[in-house]
Structure formats: C-alpha cells, structure tokens
Amino acid sequence: MFDDRSPIYQQIAEKIKEDILAGVLQEDEKVMSTNQYSSFYRINPATAAKGFQQLLEEGILYKKRGIGMFVSQNARETLRQQRRERFFEEVVDAMVAEARMIGIPLADVIRRIQDADGGRS
Structure with a gap:
C-alpha cells in the first residue's frame, strides 16, 4: 500500500x-x-x-x-471542494498556460474538452 x-x-x-x-x-x-x-x-x-x-x-x-x-x-463535501480547487489550479490553469505558450487558441482547447466529453455535460 x-x-x-x-x-x-x-x-x-x-x-x-x-x-x-x-x-x-x-x-x-x-x-x-x-x-x-x-x-x-x-x-x-x-x-x-x-x-x-x-x-x-x-x-x-x-x-x-x-x-x-x-x-x-461535511467531510466529503470539504474534500470534494479541496479537490476541485486543486484540479483547477494544477490541471486547468497549467493546461491554459501551456496552450497559450504553444499557440493553441483556448477555443480549440474548449472544443477538444467538449469532444472528449461526448456531449454528456
């Protein structure tokens, strides 16, 4: 473990x-x-x-x-909120910064996320 x-x-x-x-x-x-x-x-x-x-x-x-x-x-909700914040800081913000650095328009990133989601949202 x-x-x-x-x-x-x-x-x-x-x-x-x-x-x-x-x-x-x-x-x-x-x-x-x-x-x-x-x-x-x-x-x-x-x-x-x-x-x-x-x-x-x-x-x-x-x-x-x-x-x-x-x-x-409320431990579960507290943990979920902490994870959401960490997700946006570590994943989304980093992804946006990387996309900007390599010249990918954010609209393309959003479209790719929506395609990966398969219309479930």
Missing part, C-alpha cells in the same frame, strides 16, 4: 480521504483506531497516529473521548 513518494503518515491520511470521497467511509462512521491501523498495515503506531492527527487538525475526523475517531460532518 505504501510507497516512497511521500511520508507514510501522509499516505495514511490520503487513503482515509480517498475512502471518504469514494463513500467507503460515511459521515459519523467510526474509523479504525491507530493501533488497528498500525497492526493491519504493519507500521509503527506513532506513524499511524501522526496521519490521524493530521486529519483531526484538518477537521476531516473528530474524536470521541474513550470511543475513537469518526468521520466529521
């Missing part, structure tokens, strides 16, 4: 975010404990805890004392 591209704790946080976005984890659903997570993935419990702490700080998870951690209300 884990690779060398980023720290394991960040990959843990991203995996949980992906599960929330995909609907695998629902709002107010309990998530695995850090000990369960570390045992299941055979990682250091402190590493798992750091990933969970990141999600707590971002407001994606919340803690019920003595019970565990749960998916926050």
Whole structure:
C-alpha cells in the first residue's frame, strides 16, 4: 500500500480521504483506531497516529473521548471542494498556460474538452 513518494503518515491520511470521497467511509462512521491501523498495515503506531492527527487538525475526523475517531460532518463535501480547487489550479490553469505558450487558441482547447466529453455535460 505504501510507497516512497511521500511520508507514510501522509499516505495514511490520503487513503482515509480517498475512502471518504469514494463513500467507503460515511459521515459519523467510526474509523479504525491507530493501533488497528498500525497492526493491519504493519507500521509503527506513532506513524499511524501522526496521519490521524493530521486529519483531526484538518477537521476531516473528530474524536470521541474513550470511543475513537469518526468521520466529521461535511467531510466529503470539504474534500470534494479541496479537490476541485486543486484540479483547477494544477490541471486547468497549467493546461491554459501551456496552450497559450504553444499557440493553441483556448477555443480549440474548449472544443477538444467538449469532444472528449461526448456531449454528456
């Protein structure tokens, strides 16, 4: 599951975010404990805890004392909004800049996107 591209704790946080976005984890659903997570993935419990702490700080998870951690209300929508913003910044803005640099009219880019969409929008 884990690779060398980023720290394991960040990959843990991203995996949980992906599960929330995909609907695998629902709002107010309990998530695995850090000990369960570390045992299941055979990682250091402190590493798992750091990933969970990141999600707590971002407001994606919340803690019920003595019970565990749960998916926050509106976590999915929050994550979707963050991904939309990142998509436009990293993909669309970069595409527009590249098109301008190589002389492709934006109308051609738009037409190509519409063709790729097959009229579904």
